[in-house]
Amino acid sequence: MQKSNIITVGYWSTKGLGSVCRMVVLYSGYSLKAKNYRLLPIMKDDSFTYDGSEWHEEDKINLKKRNSLINLPYIELTNSDGTELLISQSNACLSFLGRKFNMFGKNEVDVSQCEQLLLETNDLRNVITSFAYTHFKNKDLENEAAKDVFTRAFQNNNVGKIQKFENWMKDNQNNENYFLINNEITIPDFNLFDILDFYVEFLKYYNFVNDKNIKNIFNELGYPNISKFYNNFIQLPKMEKYLNSIFYKLTYTNKSARFGSGTQGDTWDHHRQIDETPKEIIIN
Ligand SMILES: N[C@@H](CCC(=O)N[C@@H](CS)C(=O)NCC(=O)O)C(=O)O
CATH class of the missing domain: 1.20.1050.10 (Glutathione S-transferase Yfyf (Class Pi); Chain A, domain 2)
Structure with missing residues (x-):
């Protein structure tokens, strides 16, 4: 697989603002490397806080050196001429993918x-x-x-x-x-x-x-x-x-959400559910 035929999409282990980027990459026939960061609920004084260190204290630190705007979602790719791109802001990611795959209008x-x-x-x-x-x-x-x-x-x-x-x-x-x-x-x-x-x-x-x-x-x-x-x-x-992939099965919202973070609209059940989404998934 050529380096220029793979696109990385980084996002939380949910659909959220990341799902459309994943969807478009898979639709286009490119390989998708998905970096999935888990938000982990932590019980503190009888209530939950959420630990996002898998993102904030790991990849974000390095990616920030290359793009100070870095956020989730982001996409990362090497163009056929060797240019390396690291883009954040969901609309900018989607517009870029749209232009790249001729799906952003002809005139x-x-x-x-x-x-x-x-x-x-x-x-x-x-x-x-x-x-x-x-x-x-x-x-x-x-x-x-x-x-x-x-x-x-x-x-x-x-x-x-x-x-x-x-x-x-x-x-x-x-x-x-x-x-x-x-x-x-x-x-x-x-x-x-x-x-x-x-x-x-x-x-x-x-x-x-x-x-x-x-x-x-x-x-x-x-x-x-x-x-x-x-x-x-x-x-x-x-x-x-996309529809047959693990990404379509992810929850719509993250664990801190009341609606859509668990199964079929429910809230994430902190006692019974475990987020087993792999940190990295590659689909060719
Ligand atoms: N306007 C931005 C919003 C980005 C954003 O708020 N990302 C949230 C998830 S939906 C986040 O947790 N970002 C991680 C961070 O702040 O580093 C976009 O459309 O991409």
Whole structure:
């Protein structure tokens, strides 16, 4: 394997902001070297603190010497001309990968659409992520906040965020390919898929849908185009490598989160669960 055909993705041992980078590398046919840092819960005075030293006190120290902005996620690669790149900031990583693999638009108009959609998908991610990391005093407050997330994401009016994508797709999809731009896959498609997948877990967990079959979930909520998009994306042959990998099984959020850090939406069970994610995984 040539050094230039492998891309390293460093992130916590969760999906979080790292999953889309891993997904894109595997989709592209490059080899993926994943560096996975565990956040370890530590019981102190009857409550938990979280030890991130696998990252903060190890690789971060050296990588910081090469890029003072270093953060998680980061990507690292050697280009075919020998240039070594170390990039952090998830949007910069994704834009870079998009340009490298010709999935960031072919002209000025497409590129600007990619940028807008990437940021719009991030807004959708932020709604559920901030909810997931909030610890509520009781179940009623949690359910109320879940309803608020549902409304902000799924209400069928000018405010609901998913409605924006539904309408975008109405204007931009044809009947054969279900992608956001020009019926060809681009970086925001990966980001949208990853976030919708997290919302699927949320919708099932809080019983916002009657039919929990993924084929019907978005249809039931009045989003036929989102449904086609999601169901098409999950069946793309080049997505198989990611979907069959350990990375698709990782939790959406890290152990400090209340929602999505454990199994099927639950909180990480500090007493019963052990994070056995290998520190380094290479998939060719
Ligand atoms: N805006 C940054 C946020 C990065 C960030 O907050 N990373 C979190 C995980 S999601 C982290 O724990 N970083 C490790 C660090 O601060 O060194 C991005 O999009 O990459």
